[in-house]
Amino acid sequence: xxxxxxxxxxxxxxxxxxxxxxxxxxxxxxxxxxxxxxxxxxxxxxxxxxxxxxxxxxxxxxxxxxxxxxxxxxxxxxxxxxxxxxxxxxxxx
Amino acid sequence: xxxxxxxxxxxxxxxxxxxxxxxxxxxxxxxxxxxxxxxxxxxxxxxxxxxxxxxxxxxxxxxxxxxxxxxxxxxxxxxxxxxxxxxxxxxxxxxxxxxxxxxxxxxxxxxxxxxxxxxxxxxxxxxxxxxxxxxxxxxxxxxxxxxxxxxxxxxxxxxxxxxxxxxxxxxxxxxxxxxxxxxxxxxxxxxxxxxxxxx
Numbered sequence: 568x569x570x571x572x573x574x575x576x577x578x579x580x581x582x583x584x585x586x587x588x589x590x591x592x593x594x595x596x597x598x599x600x601x602x603x604x605x606x607x608x609x610x611x612x613x614x615x616x617x618x619x620x621x622x623x624x625x626x627x628x629x630x631x632x633x634x635x636x637x638x639x640x641x642x643x644x645x646x647x648x649x650x651x652x653x654x655x656x657x658x659x660x
Numbered sequence: 661x662x663x664x665x666x667x668x669x670x671x672x673x674x675x676x677x678x679x680x681x682x683x684x685x686x687x688x689x690x691x692x693x694x695x696x697x698x699x700x701x702x703x704x705x706x707x708x709x710x711x712x713x714x715x716x717x718x719x720x721x722x723x724x725x726x727x728x729x730x731x732x733x734x735x736x737x738x739x740x741x742x743x744x745x746x747x748x749x750x751x752x753x754x755x756x757x758x759x760x761x762x763x764x765x766x767x768x769x770x771x772x773x774x775x776x777x778x779x780x781x782x783x784x785x786x787x788x789x790x791x792x793x794x795x796x797x798x799x800x801x802x803x804x805x806x807x808x809x810x811x812x813x814x815x816x817x818x819x820x821x822x823x824x825x826x827x828x829x830x831x832x833x834x835x836x837x838x839x840x841x842x843x844x845x846x847x848x849x850x851x852x853x854x855x856x857x858x859x
Contacts, residue, residue: 597686629672
């Protein structure tokens with residue numbers, strides 16, 4: 568194998584690894600965000616008034632910040648991240 | 661009085677804006693990771709960040725109308741709404757191809773500068789008055805310092821540092837806004853004038 572060909576293979580391998588890492592990072596953004604929201608809900612369960620709704624007003628039942636974080640992560644993953652990774656794979660071809 | 665009875669508390673509004681900023685940060689981080697070319701492969705995706713910025717500006721108007729208890733609050737929220745809308749509109753013009761100069765990105769710099777100033781100006785209490793006061797000061801100064809990132813982007817559009825700093829600004833804004841409570845202590849301090857602390 569020529570040194571030039573080996574270098575090209577090595578560079579292609581490195582580029583593929585970088586692309587793969589970037590794809591994983593994009594796919595991880597949403598779940599990591601949701602995990603942060605879930606962690607918040609576990610650490611401060613009193614922030615989720617839905618768990619103890621008695622006596623809560625309308626706005627207190629609507630305002631569930633840990634769930635907002637979970638939802639933001641899930642929505643991003645479902646509607647943006649997956650399409651982005653598909654486009655990355657297509658762009659590579 | 662009727663509106664005052666049914667309107668949500670200020671902290672709820674802060675949490676909704678925090679969610680908006682968190683989503684903005686996710687869009688910006690994703691764009692950094694995949695690169696602008698891949699991000700722009702689907703036309704609707706190019707409108708996500710400027711569109712969200714513009715909508716946040718529009719939503720600032722009801723905040724101005726219903727949550728202002730003084731002239732300084734009204735002026736601060738009004739100028740803030742305009743700055744966010746101008747920044748969003750300029751970015752929309754750029755992605756649509758109606759605007760061409762990269763220097764239109766200076767509107768994002770102006771947007772952050774006005775936002776930071778508005779945050780500082782409309783907080784009349786000291787840092788340790790209550791948690792809300794602390795967060796307004798922290799957010800204000802953070803946003804003013806962070807306005808350097810879009811300024812950098814206007815002159816060096818491909819700068820990774822500027823793009824990452826800009827995205828991180830929105831992530832930190834989201835975290836700080838989620839920490840907001842109407843009446844809560846900050847580092848054990850709560851002014852007796854702030855009212856009774858609640859969770």
